[in-house]
Amino acid sequence: MPKEVFGRDHPFLPHGDLLSFEGITRLARLFKPLGVEKIRLTGGEPLLRKNIERLVEMLAALEVELTLTTNGALLARKARALKDAGLKRVSVSLDALDDAVFGAMNDVDFPVAKVLEGIEAAARVGLTPIKINVVVQRSVNAGSILPLARHFRGSGHIVRFIEFMDVGHTNGWRLDEVVPAEEVVRIIDSEMALEPLERNYPGEVAQRWRYRDGSGEIGVISSVTRAFCATCTRARLATDGKLYTCLFATGGHDLRALLRGGADDDTLTRVLRGIWSRRADRYSELRSEATRGLQKIEMSYIGG
Ligand SMILES: C[S@@+](CC[C@H](N)C(=O)[O-])C[C@H]1O[C@@H](n2cnc3c(N)ncnc32)[C@H](O)[C@@H]1O
Numbered sequence: 001m002p003k004e005v006f007g008r009d010h011p012f013l014p015h016g017d018l019l020s021f022e023g024i025t026r027l028a029r030l031f032k033p034l035g036v037e038k039i040r041l042t043g044g045e046p047l048l049r050k051n052i053e054r055l056v057e058m059l060a061a062l063e064v065e066l067t068l069t070t071n072g073a074l075l076a077r078k079a080r081a082l083k084d085a086g087l088k089r090v091s092v093s094l095d096a097l098d099d100a101v102f103g104a105m106n107d108v109d110f111p112v113a114k115v116l117e118g119i120e121a122a123a124r125v126g127l128t129p130i131k132i133n134v135v136v137q138r139s140v141n142a143g144s145i146l147p148l149a150r151h152f153r154g155s156g157h158i159v160r161f162i163e164f165m166d167v168g169h170t171n172g173w174r175l176d177e178v179v180p181a182e183e184v185v186r187i188i189d190s191e192m193a194l195e196p197l198e199r200n201y202p203g204e205v206a207q208r209w210r211y212r213d214g215s216g217e218i219g220v221i222s223s224v225t226r227a228f229c230a231t232c233t234r235a236r237l238a239t240d241g242k243l244y245t246c247l248f249a250t251g252g253h254d255l256r257a258l259l260r261g262g263a264d265d266d267t268l269t270r271v272l273r274g275i276w277s278r279r280a281d282r283y284s285e286l287r288s289e290a291t292r293g294l295q296k297i298e299m300s301y302i303g304g
């Protein structure tokens with residue numbers, strides 16, 4: 001959320017426009033029999049939502065795999081409460097170990113040390129294995145690939161290098177800023193020998209690699225250079241109740257209107273099933289000059 005776009009004067013949504021925890025949990029409950037096995041809380045920054053622990057508790061009661069992706073700023077403070085509420089694991093975004101590079105990537109005003117503290121706190125309470133998400137932008141943090149790999153090797157945490165994507169319009173994306181996953185593997189393998197691992201489950205977005213000496217694993221997510229639309233199973237529910245069937249969607253389906261209009265469970269289930277079965281998204285396979293001008297939803301609305 002670059003400050004020049006989302007500055008102090010940005011008109012953020014009034015609280016009344018957000019889905020209530022009850023609304024979110026109801027939708028999650030209806031999604032489950034349609035095949036949803038895993039729920040990830042993301043954002044925006046999920047730990048900024050007041051009483052997020054309560055939402056975690058409500059979703060944990062549904063007995064789905066429950067995880068959360070965070071920038072780590074509030075994690076040290078909240079890890080214990082999240083664990084107690086039933087959260088299983090966290091992914092933490094950390095694009096560099098150097099404060100200047102870290103700040104250049106994400107425009108935030110907290111130091112790397114704060115994120116590392118959060119990761120340690122999450123590990124202490126057992127929100128493990130922790131995934132460390134690194135988006136790689138060639139001119140900004142490509143030099144951080146090896147330091148990050150070295151730092152987390154042997155820690156039990158899994159660093160995942162993600163190709164920089166053209167989500168939304170405000171991130172200044174250019175193809176030559178993408179560092180292909182294959183190149184990331186080559187860079188790490190040249191210093192710390194790697195070998196490929198099987199996927200954990202069909203549709204897993206990361207390709208897994210392990211250090212040959214047994215000191216852990218890394219993942220690479222090749223969302224630009226090797227699209228995985230054919231096995232994509234993710235639905236994204238935004239905080240205002242819009243359901244998006246693709247990370248690069250230009251519009252969503254308004255579930256809040258149905259919830260607030262008194263739709264019963266059968267109606268909602270029919271709608272969810274209809275939206276998902278009509279879905280034909282394959283943006284990453286189609287990415288080209290022709291898709292360049294599409295008015296895509298920003299990452300901060302859709303969650304990654
Ligand atoms: C949008 S963030 C939301 C959750 C939380 N605020 C955080 O920082 O992790 C979710 C994930 O998307 C990643 N991400 C953001 N912009 C991206 C881009 N242009 N390409 C690839 N991944 C991106 C982030 O690094 C993060 O790991």
Ligand code: SF4
Nearest residue numbers: 229232246247281284
């Ligand atoms: S581009 Fe859309 S359909 Fe393809 S993998 Fe990404 S979210 Fe799924």
